[in-house]
Amino acid sequence: MNTSELIELEKRYGADIYHPLDVVIERASGAWMYDIEGRKYLDFLSAYSALNQGHCHPVIFQALWEQAQKVTLTSRAFRNDQLPLLYKELHDLTGFEMVLPMNSGTEAVETALKAARKWGHCVKKIPPNHAEIIVCGNNFHGRTLSVIGFSSDAQYRRGFGPFSAGFKQIPFGDAEALRAAISPNTCAFLVEPIQGEAGIIIPPKGYLHEVATICKQRDVLLIVDEIQSGLGRTGKLFAYMHENIAPDVVIVGKALSGGYYPVSAVLSSREVLGVFTPGDHGSTFGGNPLACAVARAALRVLVEEKLAERSAKLGAYALHRLQKMKGPNLVEVRGRGLWIGIELSSPARGYCQALQERGVLCKETHSTVIRLAPPLVIERSDLEWGLEQIESVVGES
Structure with missing residues (x-):
């Protein structure tokens, strides 16, 4: 044809x-x-x-090919020999204590939001059903109902309501707006270090450093969405590293698989991801052995070829x-x-x-x-x- x-x-x-x-x-x-x-x-x-x-990188293809001949899916009902290795390699590369793997970037965002809310309830002691998450105008974090509900793009929202409560929007790049928006019920601030879908919008110098300080002072989780900006795209492993900060939660996806297979993950501390217990969250395909083998190879290429x-x-x-x-x-x-x-x-x-x-x-x-x-x-x-x-x-x- x-x-x-x-x-x-x-x-x-x-x-x-x-x-x-x-x-x-x-x-x-x-x-x-x-x-x-x-x-x-x-x-x-x-x-x-x-x-x-790049397209069809031979190292990642070889990992895909070899794993596809062994086992591709176990679900999380059983363990597999690739998932713990991916956990360890992500920890060694990024320094974060724990990993929660998913498939798409949007799923990882939803996972981070759930973790933040439960952390707010269990650790910060926010009353049940009162947790707030602050987001930025012109954000893009995916296409699910909860995510589009806090979008400032009218088309993303039109015809899809009603939307989830518990989100507060402030201007991107304005640290004082964050300071003013935080309440006793604020559990997290979700932000892209550089806004990609909005048009590669770079915040003022020092912005990320200041919001990291504010979040720490006010006991608010700083969640950075590095799905597009992470894994070498901006010249460092993660875009937040340009200001030498330490976010509480990092969301990764896209290049985590080098384009071969949907793989995403939430990286955080044991205090945050440790709030989950069996049954709180899950994914049939999240953490499957094929995805993990691909992600391990994709990370190896990123490091060995010095792509950042x-x-x-x-x-x-x-x-x-x-x-x-x-x-x-x-x-x-x-x-x-x-x-x-x-x-x-x-x-x-x-x-x-x-x-x-x-x-x-x-x-x-x-x-x-x-x-x-x-x-x-x-x-x-x-x-x-x-x-x-x-x-x-x-x-x-």
């Missing part, structure tokens, strides 16, 4: 919940993707940071170069590591389509921002070529 026939099938039989570019990918390797017509594209999105290790360091170096080069662009519709170029937002004064969709025609695939977010996030394994020469295409499209406009 050709491209138009496959697109027609997708439109006819699939629920219309995305607005993808009209390219049908058949295969991919490293930083490159190929459509069914044989055209070659440089990936500048990385499946929203799920492919930090690579992101820092290549990202600094890309940001410096793009910030020199001139164009009548160009508002701002901002970013950290290989995670860059190009904000325009007009819709970004047409620019992404023009880049597709030149062989570069990226995607608009919040209408007027082009989000760039190439795989961290990208060769410098390929990155340079991709940047040339962006300069030609955005700089000419």
